[in-house]
Amino acid sequence: MDETTGAEAAGPDVPETPETPETRFEPLTALDLAELALGLAAVGVETVGRVVERVRPPSLVTGVVTGVVTAPVTATLTELGSRLRRADWAQELLQRGRSRRGELGRAAEVTAQRVAAVVVEAVLDLVDLTDIVVDHVDLDAVVHAVDLDRAVARVDIGAVIDRVDIDAIVERVDIDAIVERLDIDAIVARVDLDRAVSRVDIGAVIERLDIDAIVAGVDLDRAVSGVDIDAIVARVDLDRTVSGVDIDAIVGRVDIDAILDRVDVNAIAQRLDLDAVVARLDLIGLAEYVVEEIDLPGIIQSSSGAMASEGMREVRWQGVGADERVAHVVDRMLRRRPRTPGPALPANEIAGAPVLPGTPG
Amino acid sequence: MTTPSRPGRGPVSRIVLPGPARSVQGHRAGIVTRVAAGAVDLVVALLGVALMYSAWAGTIFLLGPQSFHFPDPGGLRLLLLVLGLLTAYLTVAWATTGRTFGNRLLGLRVVDDGGGTIGLARAFLRAAACVMFPIVLFWVVVSRENRSLPDVLLRTSVVYDWTSNGGRGAEPTATPRAIVLPQDD
Incomplete structure (x- = not known):
């Protein structure tokens, strides 16, 4: 505020400047005088701006005035100041004026930005930017020029996902409608089931299954009634299955003694028709076989020498x-x-x- | 050479013989049984000579009862007759059944290396050797294989065979067990 006061104080000194340089330095040209006048005018304009800002006129009017008036005035003052600096008597004044000009420049720049924002907003209200872009921009070329991979690599997917309310989205989705539109057959035909199955950890899946609960929920009678047992049995290669069974190992695990303890041998013997069994035996043939094998004539012949x-x-x-x-x-x-x-x-x-x-x- | 046989180790011996006796069937016999068998055979030969002498004397008696007197063939002639008869007897017996009466009594059999009966030639040579030089039989005492000198020369053996007809039956399926000595009492 003090500097502003100083600048304003410098204002009354300006009429003195044409007098002093004429004695020590070259005389002021008309251009120098013009710059000096413009610098003084800028100070006045700034003062007016401050006054206007205090009054707070419509921002559009302020922006227009500042943008239209301040920029050319500032340029003119800069040129005027460079000419004025040659005058020794005016150096101090020029120094103050230069610093004052820098401040004025920065203030003018801030003001220009504000005005530009307002102007752009007003222009956008008037113009349909989307139509302009669609009509005049080659979107395909733009998309080709964009390095999507690099852009995606810079995206924090995790953070994005964290911000998404999946539940809300799912609630709004009509699953039935989607399913009805799906061509399941075509999808299944495109799936490499072998590869997918090979990636499944069957053991882990089974561990997570509650077999008891599943079995309890199955209507076995109904399921069995729908099975053609005869057809299944007809398709089973029993010989091959039996050949893969280790009968010895199974028999080795059987407790024969316990089984025999439970068997009533006497009852079984009573039910046996031994007569029928004997009737089916070729006793004569068996006797002939035994006699032939043991050389009964030889035994009888030996009885005299060995047994008698x-x-x-x-x-x-x-x-x-x-x-x-x-x-x-x-x-x-x-x-x-x-x-x-x-x-x-x-x-x-x-x-x-x-x-x-x-x-x- | 006859077909190989298995003296004393066929199914007949398995049935009719006691266990301890079965273990020695087919093993070479020792000196005691062989001498005993020889003695029996000698007695048989002597009985044969006596029978022949009786027949001869009977024939003389029938031809001339008045002038009958026992013939006197002489000691040497009798000895030769005994030895000749014994040799013939042994030859025929060993060549046919492999066993003489003495062998049968003591449960012995003369076999070749294959277990079969020896041929007529070997039987004669063996019989002649045993009759003329009985001392050669005692090599059995020294031999680790219970073989006499004729056995060694002619490649024959005398084995225990308590059955009456060796060489019949099935092939043995087990190695012979050690000889079991009978009880001393």
């Missing part, structure tokens, strides 16, 4: 024992290991493991 005489068997047994004793004594006398006569085989085979007669080699 208990005394002869005793003699033979005593002979065997006597053979062993003599061999044992002789082996001890010869200080050698007990002999192993073994079966009747070549000498070179007796030294090894016992080999039965009749075997090759």
Whole structure:
């Protein structure tokens, strides 16, 4: 306020300036005088502006006046000031005037911005900017020139999502209408189910399932009644299934003793028709087979030599024992290991493991 | 060489023989049983010679009862007759069934390395050796395989075979067990 007062105080000094430079410096030209006059006029205009601002006229009028008057006046004052600075007597005044001009410039710039904003707003009220853009701007070229990837990379998606009220949006969506418009078949045909299934963690899904609840909700009778069991059984490869079963492992887990304890063998035996079983047996053929296998004639023939005489068997047994004793004594006398006569085989085979007669080699 | 057989180890022996006896069937016999069998065979030969002598004397008696007197063949001739008869007897017995009466009594059988009966030639050579040089039989005492010298030379064996007809039945399926000594009492 003091500076303003100073500037205003400088106003009365201006009439003195034409006198002093004439003595020491070159005389003022008409141009210098004009600049000085304009500077003084600017001061006056500023003073008037302040007065007008206090009165607060319509902002549009103020902006127009300031923008139209101040800018050319400021330029003119700058040129006038540069001429005035040559006068030594006016240097101080010019200094003050220069600083005052800087302030005036800044104030004028602020005022211009305000006026410009008002003017633009007024112009936009008058003009349909959308029509202008649509008519004169090549939007495709603009879009091509925009680096969308870079722009998207700068967007904080998380923050955007946080600001979105998903519930409210969903409530406003008519799901039924959307579903009706969907071509499910076409969508399913385009889905790579194998790939999708391969990405599913079946184990985790199963762990989250409440099997009991699901089973409790299933009407098994109704489900079974709709199944063609015969068709299923006809399609099952039982042989292949059975071949994959480890019967031994299953049998190994069965507690046979516990099962047998529960079985009434006597009751089963009473129900058996043994006569029917025997009637179906070929006893004659079986007897012939047994006789053929055991060489019954040989046994009967042997009975005279091997079975009939208990005394002869005793003699033979005593002979065997006597053979062993003599061999044992002789082996001890010869200080050698007990002999192993073994079966009747070549000498070179007796030294090894016992080999039965009749075997090759 | 006859077809291989399995002396004393067929199904017949499994049925008719006691357990301890089955374990030694087919094993080579020791000196005691073989000497005993030889003694029995010698007795058989002596009985045969005696029978022949009786027949000869009976024939002389029938031809001339008045001038009858027991013939005197002489000791050497008798000995040769005994030895000859014994040799023939052993040869025929070993070549056919593999066992003489003494072998049958003691439960022995003469077999070849394959377990079958020996041929006529080997039977004769073996019988001649055993009759003329009985001492060779005692090599059994020293032999670790219970073989006499004729056994070693002719590749024969004398084995325990308590059955009457070896060489029939199924192939044995188990190795012979150790010989079990009878109780001393």
